[in-house]
Amino acid sequence: MLFKLLDKDEFKNLVNILLQSNEVIAPKQVGVNVTGKTLHQYLPVTSFDEIDLTYETTQYSAKTYFLPYKENLSTYRFDEKDWKQEIRYRQEPRVMLGLHACDIHALLKLDKVLARDNFPSPYYIARRKNAFIIGIDHEPCEGGFCRSLGTDTVNNGFDLFLTDLGERYFVSINTDLGYRVLLQVKTKDVTEEDTRKYLLTRKSISDAFQTHVNVQNLPNLLDLEFESKVWNKWGQKCLSCGSCSMVCPTCYCYGVTERVSMDFKSGAKVKQLYSCNLVDFATVAGGHNFRPNRETRLKYRYYHQHRGFVESYDEPKCVGCNRCGRVCLAEINPPDIIRDIQMEER
Amino acid sequence: MRYLSIEPTKPKVAVFDFTSCEGCELQLANKEETLVDFLKAVEIVNFREVSSAKSDDYEIAFIEGAVSRSDEIERLKKIREKARVLVALGCCACYGGVNKLKNAFDLSTANREIYGNYPKDSMPVRAIKDVVPVDMEIPGCPVNKEEIERIIQHLLLDINYNFPVYPVCVECKQKFNVCMFEKGQLCLGPIARAGCSAPCPTGGLGCYGCRGPAADPNYDEFFEIARRRGFAEQEVNERLSFFGGFNGIAMGVQK
Amino acid sequence: MKIPLYHYDIMKEREIQQPVDFNRHRRLKHTDKTFKAEISSITTLTDMEKLFHLRILDEAERERFTFLPGQFVMLEVPGYGEVPISISGSPSNKGLIELCIRKAGTVTGVLHKAKRGALVGIRGPFGTHFPLEKMKGYDILLIAGGLGLAPLRAPIFAVTENRPDYRKVDIMYGTKDPSQLLFDYQYEQWRRIDGVNLHIIVEKADDKWTGDVGLITKLFDKIEIVPHETYAIVCGPPVMFKFVCAYLSKIGVPMDRMFVSLERRMHCGMGKCCRCNIGSTYTCIDGPVFDYWTVMNLKEAI
Numbered sequence: 032m033l034f035k036l037l038d039k040d041e042f043k044n045l046v047n048i049l050l051q052s053n054e055v056i057a058p059k060q061v062g063v064n065v066t067g068k069t070l071h072q073y074l075p076v077t078s079f080d081e082i083d084l085t086y087e088t089t090q091y092s093a094k095t096y097f098l099p100y101k102e103n104l105s106t107y108r109f110d111e112k113d114w115k116q117e118i119r120y121r122q123e124p125r126v127m128l129g130l131h132a133c134d135i136h137a138l139l140k141l142d143k144v145l146a147r148d149n150f151p152s153p154y155y156i157a158r159r160k161n162a163f164i165i166g167i168d169h170e171p172c173e174g175g176f177c178r179s180l181g182t183d184t185v186n187n188g189f190d191l192f193l194t195d196l197g198e199r200y201f202v203s204i205n206t207d208l209g210y211r212v213l214l215q216v217k218t219k220d221v222t223e224e225d226t227r228k229y230l231l232t233r234k235s236i237s238d239a240f241q242t243h244v245n246v247q248n249l250p251n252l253l254d255l256e257f258e259s260k261v262w263n264k265w266g267q268k269c270l271s272c273g274s275c276s277m278v279c280p281t282c283y284c285y286g287v288t289e290r291v292s293m294d295f296k297s298g299a300k301v302k303q304l305y306s307c308n309l310v311d312f313a314t315v316a317g318g319h320n321f322r323p324n325r326e327t328r329l330k331y332r333y334y335h336q337h338r339g340f341v342e343s344y345d346e347p348k349c350v351g352c353n354r355c356g357r358v359c360l361a362e363i364n365p366p367d368i369i370r371d372i373q374m375e376e377r
Numbered sequence: 378m379r380y381l382s383i384e385p386t387k388p389k390v391a392v393f394d395f396t397s398c399e400g401c402e403l404q405l406a407n408k409e410e411t412l413v414d415f416l417k418a419v420e421i422v423n424f425r426e427v428s429s430a431k432s433d434d435y436e437i438a439f440i441e442g443a444v445s446r447s448d449e450i451e452r453l454k455k456i457r458e459k460a461r462v463l464v465a466l467g468c469c470a471c472y473g474g475v476n477k478l479k480n481a482f483d484l485s486t487a488n489r490e491i492y493g494n495y496p497k498d499s500m501p502v503r504a505i506k507d508v509v510p511v512d513m514e515i516p517g518c519p520v521n522k523e524e525i526e527r528i529i530q531h532l533l534l535d536i537n538y539n540f541p542v543y544p545v546c547v548e549c550k551q552k553f554n555v556c557m558f559e560k561g562q563l564c565l566g567p568i569a570r571a572g573c574s575a576p577c578p579t580g581g582l583g584c585y586g587c588r589g590p591a592a593d594p595n596y597d598e599f600f601e602i603a604r605r606r607g608f609a610e611q612e613v614n615e616r617l618s619f620f621g622g623f624n625g626i627a628m629g630v631q632k
Numbered sequence: 633m634k635i636p637l638y639h640y641d642i643m644k645e646r647e648i649q650q651p652v653d654f655n656r657h658r659r660l661k662h663t664d665k666t667f668k669a670e671i672s673s674i675t676t677l678t679d680m681e682k683l684f685h686l687r688i689l690d691e692a693e694r695e696r697f698t699f700l701p702g703q704f705v706m707l708e709v710p711g712y713g714e715v716p717i718s719i720s721g722s723p724s725n726k727g728l729i730e731l732c733i734r735k736a737g738t739v740t741g742v743l744h745k746a747k748r749g750a751l752v753g754i755r756g757p758f759g760t761h762f763p764l765e766k767m768k769g770y771d772i773l774l775i776a777g778g779l780g781l782a783p784l785r786a787p788i789f790a791v792t793e794n795r796p797d798y799r800k801v802d803i804m805y806g807t808k809d810p811s812q813l814l815f816d817y818q819y820e821q822w823r824r825i826d827g828v829n830l831h832i833i834v835e836k837a838d839d840k841w842t843g844d845v846g847l848i849t850k851l852f853d854k855i856e857i858v859p860h861e862t863y864a865i866v867c868g869p870p871v872m873f874k875f876v877c878a879y880l881s882k883i884g885v886p887m888d889r890m891f892v893s894l895e896r897r898m899h900c901g902m903g904k905c906c907r908c909n910i911g912s913t914y915t916c917i918d919g920p921v922f923d924y925w926t927v928m929n930l931k932e933a934i
C-alpha cells in the first residue's frame with residue numbers, strides 16, 4: 032500500500048473534481064432525533080458542503096448501493112404468443128465517499144457470498160466494480176463493537192482511505208485507480224513525523240472503544256445453546272419487523288415476485304430484500320411455516336451472523352456496527368444477546 | 378397471456394358503494410396512465426364513477442364501504458346472490474373503517490348531534506364480512522391502485538393473490554425514512570400490515586394501520602414500547618380504533 | 633478536469649459471454665437468464681396434479697441441459713413468478729423435461745391454467761442428486777408418500793433403465809386415498825419388469841379399492857430387507873419419511889444409505905436468497921437430497 036498526505040483544501044478540490052462527472056454518495060445530515068442526536072445517511076450529493084465527514088454513524092448502511100432494496104432481475108416484453116427476456120447490469124461508475132471501516136468490511140463479506148462463491152451474482156459484481164470507494168477513519172460510534180470483531184480497521188476493499196490528522200488527511204492508497212485519481216490534486220510525501228502522528232491517531236481511536244463483546248467460541252456456544260432460554264427472553268420482545276436486517280450492512284437475503292403491466296405487454300421479475308425475522312420467511316405453499324415463532328426467527332438471524340457464516344467463510348457475518356441494535360424499537364441488540372449467551376455458559 | 382396459450386377472459390365487474398367516502402372507488406378510476414388498459418381488461422357493468430351503465434349481470438362485485446343502515450343489508454344480500462366473487466374494497470368494507478368510530482358513542486346521542494331533530498335510520502356499523510360471506514378483502518384507506526391492478530390480473534386467471542403479511546416497518550425502512558418514534562411520534566407501523574409502501578411515515582405522519590394488523594403482531598411489546606416512549610394509553614387506543622382494523626385490541630386492557 | 637473513473641461493463645467478461653450452463657456453479661453467468669421452454673404436453677393425473685412435458689426451444693441450450701435424478705429446476709412463468717420443481721422424468725430422455733406439479737398457489741395455479749404450447753422459463757438444474765452410482769450392486773428401496781412420487785419417479789426411471797446394475801428393487805407408494813394416486817397408468821409397466829416389485833397402499837379405501845389399506849410402514853411386512861445390502865430413497869412429507877427412516881434404521885439399514893429430499897421455501901436455487909436455509913445448510917446447494925444421518929444432525933430440519 033502507498034501512502035500520501037493530502038491537505039484538506041486539496042481534498043475539497045478532489046471531491047469537486049469527482050462531483051463534476053460522477054454520481055457521488057456521501058454521508059449527509061438528515062435531521063435530529065428527539066434526544067437531539069444528529070442523524071446521517073449516505074445519500075447522493077451535488078456539492079462538497081452537503082457532505083459531513085465527521086458523522087458518527089449512519090442509520091442505513093452503504094449496502095443499498097450494492098444491493099438495492101428493490102431491483103429488477105429481468106424484464107419481459109410480451110408479444111402475442113411469445114416473450115422476450117431482458118437483463119441489464121449497472122455500468123455507470125459511482126463514488127462512495129466517507130465509508131467507515133465497518134461498511135467496507137461488510138462489502139468484503141458480501142463479496143464472499145455474492146462475488147466468489149457458487150453462482151456469483153453479476154448484478155452485485157457490476158455494482159461493486161463500478162464503485163470508487165473512499166473510506167475514512169473515525170471515533171468509535173456509540174454501541175459499536177467492531178473492535179471485538181476485528182473490523183475497526185481495514186486493509187483492502189477500498190480505493191483510498193483517509194485518516195484525519197487535523198490540517199490534512201493521511202491517505203492510504205490501495206488501488207491503481209485510487210493512485211491515478213489522486214494524481215489530479217497536489218499531494219505530499221509522508222514524513223516520519225506524519226507516520227508517528229498517524230499511528231498515534233489510530234491508537235487513540237482504538238483506545239476509545241467502550242463496547243466490548245466476547246465472541247470467543249461463539250459459534251460453538253450458539254450450537255450448544257440452541258435451546259437456550261436466552262432466545263425466549265429476547266424473542267418475546269421481537270416485533271418481527273425486519274428493521275434490523277434492512278439497516279444491517281451484511282444482510283442480503285431476499286424474496287422474488289413478478290408483475291405484469293396492466294396492458295399485459297410487459298412484466299418484471301423483482302427482487303426485494305427480506306429478513307429472516309419476518310413471519311413468512313420460511314413458509315411454504317400449503318401454509319406450513321418452518322419457523323413459526325418469533326424466537327426461532329430471531330435466533331436464526333443470530334445463527335446466520337455468528338455461526339452459519341463462520342462455517343462457510345471462517346469469520347462472522349456481523350461487522351459490529353450495532354445499527355440493528357440502534358434501530359430496534361424493542362431494544363434487541365447484539366452486545367446484550369451475545370453477553371447473555373456467554374453468561375448462560377457459566 | 379397468449380404466451381401461456383390462455384385466451385384472456387373479460388369478467389363482468391360491478392362496483393357498489395355503501396357507507397363510505399367513495400375514496401376507494403375513486404382510486405379504481407384513478408391512475409390515468411393505466412386506466413384505459415384497466416377498463417379494457419374487465420367489462421364494467423355497474424360503476425357510478427366511470428359509466429352510467431347499470432346491469433345486474435356481473436361475476437365480480439366490489440363492495441366499497443361499511444353497512445350502517447338496514448336497507449343496506451338487503452341490498453348487500455342481493456349482490457351476494459348474484460356475484461360469483463365478492464370483494465370487500467377498502468378499509469371501511471373490510472373493517473368498518475372510520476365509520477366504526479361512531480359505535481363508540483351512544484348511537485341515539487350521536488344521531489341527534491349529527492342530524493338534529495331528524496334522526497336517520499342508523500345502527501352499529503358493520504364490516505361486509507359480518508353481513509355476508511366475502512371472497513377477498515382488499516384493505517387500505519384508500520386502496521392502493523397498483524395492488525388493485527395486480528389483484529384484477531390474478532382474478533382474470535382465477536388464482537389467489539398473496540398480500541404481504543409483514544409490518545409496515547419493512548416498506549418504511551426501504552424508503553430510508555427516519556423512524557417516527559425517533560422523531561417522538563406514535564406509529565402503528567410495527568403491528569400494521571404493509572403493502573401500502575408506507576406513504577404516511579414517508580410523509581411525516583405515523584401509521585394509523587389502515588390495512589389492519591400484520592400477521593401475528595406483537596401487541597404486548599408494542600404497548601411496552603409506547604409506554605416506554607411516553608405515549609398515553611388513550612392516544613394509542615384512539616389510534617388503534619381509528620380504522621377499525623384492530624377490533625378488540627387496546628393498550629392497558631388485560632387479555 | 634475529468635477523473636478517469638471507467639465504466640465497468642460486466643458483459644465484457646469472457647466468462648459471462650460463454651453460454652449459460654447452470655451445472656458450472658462457479659462460472660460467472662447470467663444467473664437469472666431462463667431457458668425458454670414450451671409446454672409440449674399436459675397429462676392430468678388427479679384433480680390437483682398435472683404432468684407437464686417441457687421442451688427447451690433453443691437447440692444448444694437443450695443439449696447443455698443435463699441433470700441427475702433428485703435435482704430440481706426453477707420454473708418461471710414470466711410475469712407471475714418462479715417456483716422450485718423436482719424433475720420427474722428420466723435423465724436419459726434428452727430434451728424432454730417432465731415436471732409433475734400440484735396446484736398449490738399462484739404460480740402453480742397459473743400453470744394449471746396454461747395450455748399446450750405455453751412458453752415458460754427454466755433455470756437449472758440445481759441441487760444435489762440421489763447417488764445412483766454408489767447404489768449399484770445393492771438392493772434398492774424406492775419409497776414415496778403422496779406427491780413424493782414426483783421426485784421419486786426420476787430414480788425409478790434411472791434404476792429401471794439400468795436394471796442390471798441393481799439387485800432387487802422394491803417400490804413402495806402410499807397416499808391418503810385411491811383418488812390421489814399419481815401415475816397409475818405406469819404401475820403395470822413397472823410391475824412387469826423383472827425383479828421390480830411395486831407395493832401400493834392407501835390410508836382410506838374407496839368402494840373400488842381392493843389393495844392394501846394402512847400407513848406406508850405397513851408395507852414393510854411384505855418386503856424382505858437385507859439391511860446391510862440395501863440402499864433406500866424416501867420421498868414424501870417429513871412425518872412420513874421420519875417414520876420410514878426410523879423403521880429402516882431400527883432393522884439395521886445404515887442411516888447414511890437412506891436418502892430423503894427436503895422441501896423448503898426457495899427464491900433463487902443458488903444459495904443467495906437464504907430462504908431455504910436450515911441452520912447453516914442451504915437446501916438448494918447442499919440439498920435437496922440429503923442422507924438421513926445428515927438430516928438427523930441438522931438442527932430444525934424436521
Ligand SMILES: Cc1cc2nc3c(=O)[nH]c(=O)nc-3n(C[C@H](O)[C@H](O)[C@H](O)COP(=O)(O)OP(=O)(O)OC[C@H]3O[C@@H](n4cnc5c(N)ncnc54)[C@H](O)[C@@H]3O)c2cc1C
Nearest residue numbers: 315316715716717718733734736737738739740896897898
Ligand atoms: C426442491 C423442491 C422441489 C419441489 N418439487 C415439487 C414438485 O415436483 N412438484 C410440486 O408440485 N411441487 C414441488 N415443490 C413445491 C413447490 O415449489 C411449491 O408448491 C410452489 O413453490 C408453490 O408456489 P405457488 O406460487 O403456486 O404458491 P404460493 O403459495 O402462491 O407461493 C408464492 C411463492 O412462495 C414461494 N414458495 C411457496 N411455497 C414454496 C415451497 N414449498 N417451496 C419453495 N418455495 C415456495 C415461491 O417463490 C412461490 O412463488 C418443490 C419444492 C422444493 C423446494
Ligand code: SF4
Nearest residue numbers: 269270272273275359
Ligand atoms: S430484532 Fe428488533 S428490529 Fe429486528 S425484527 Fe425484531 S423488533 Fe424488529
Ligand code: SF4
Nearest residue numbers: 276282283284307335
Ligand atoms: S441474518 Fe437473516 S436477514 Fe440477515 S441475511 Fe441472514 S437470513 Fe437474511
Ligand code: SF4
Nearest residue numbers: 279349350352353355
Ligand atoms: S448484525 Fe447488527 S451489528 Fe452486526 S453488522 Fe448487522 S447491523 Fe451491524
Ligand code: SF4
Nearest residue numbers: 546549556557564566
Ligand atoms: S416510522 Fe413507523 S413504520 Fe417506519 S420504521 Fe418507524 S415504526 Fe416502523
Ligand code: SF4
Nearest residue numbers: 573577584585586587
Ligand atoms: S402507513 Fe399505515 S396508515 Fe398509512 S397507508 Fe400504510 S397502513 Fe395505512
Ligand code: FES
Nearest residue numbers: 901904905906916
Ligand atoms: S433457494 Fe435461495 S438460498 Fe436456497
